[in-house]
Amino acid sequence: MFVTASPVVTSQEFRAAMARFTSGIAIVTTTDRNGTDHGFTASSFTSVSLDPPLVLVCIARSARCHPVFRQEHRFGVSILASGQGTLAQRFASSSDDKFQDVAVTRTDHGTPLIHGALCTLECETNAQYDSGDHTILVGRVAEAVCGDGSPLVWYGRGFHSLAALSHALA
Ligand SMILES: Cc1cc2nc3c(=O)[nH]c(=O)nc-3n(C[C@H](O)[C@H](O)[C@H](O)COP(=O)(O)O)c2cc1C
Known part of the structure; x- marks a missing residue:
């Protein structure tokens, strides 16, 4: 049991701190029971465990696709390549059809994965934890396909190669 500290960091300070953390960018995807695809851009992706192979991603409880990811038992992670910033923006938007004209490949289970990504993973949902205003989705990696290239990077509230x-930082 953790004691909740009285708040000492403002939202602005917290955001400024997080803006100094460099990460890759992933598009996290799933398909609902009607066969409709859902996805969102995520920087909160990381590995959790080697044996078994587990990863996690945090999804905002306010995201429209949150109920779908809460319900479905599989999700895909496409780690984006440096030329895929426009796709990252699209999947971070509130567009109703984020998948329109987006080339995807499908796993045997029908999970869409973004074509041209640096690496794609198919995950079986292993655990879900509500934490603050997000849900932590833990996935067991069932399949990983790696390509060549360089990553899309998120730093200082912007996409970079x-x-x-x-x-820029030199
Ligand atoms: C660089 C970047 C990283 C993001 N990372 C996350 C994340 O890790 N988790 C999350 O829930 N939303 C994240 N978002 C916001 C979602 O991509 C965005 O709110 C998305 O539209 C939610 O999907 P919805 O259309 O179903 O609401 C990120 C946005 C950007 C631009």
């Missing part, structure tokens, strides 16, 4: 970021 590694080369452009290192040049």
Whole structure:
């Protein structure tokens, strides 16, 4: 049991701190029981365990697709390549048809994965934990397909390639 500290960090300070954390970007996807695809852009993706192979991603409870990810037993993670910033913006938007004209490949279970991603994972939902205003989805990785290329990078509230970021910060 953790004691909740009295708040000392403002939302603005917290956001500024997080903006200094560099991460990759993933699009997390699933398909509902009617066969409709859902997805959102996520920077909260990370590995959890090697044996068994577990990953996690945090989804806002306010996201429209939250109930779907809560319900479904599988999800896909597409780790984006440096040229896929436009896709990341699209899946971070409130568009009703984020998948329109987006090339996907499907796993045997029908989970959509973004074509051209640096790496794709298919996960079976292993656990879900509500924490603050997000739900932590833990997935057991069933399949991983890796490609070549360089990653899309999220830093300072912007998308970058590694080369452009290192040049800008030099
Ligand atoms: C760079 C970036 C990273 C994001 N990371 C997350 C994340 O880890 N978890 C999350 O719930 N939303 C994240 N978002 C916001 C969602 O992508 C966005 O709210 C999405 O539209 C939610 O899907 P919805 O259309 O179903 O509401 C991120 C947005 C951006 C631009």
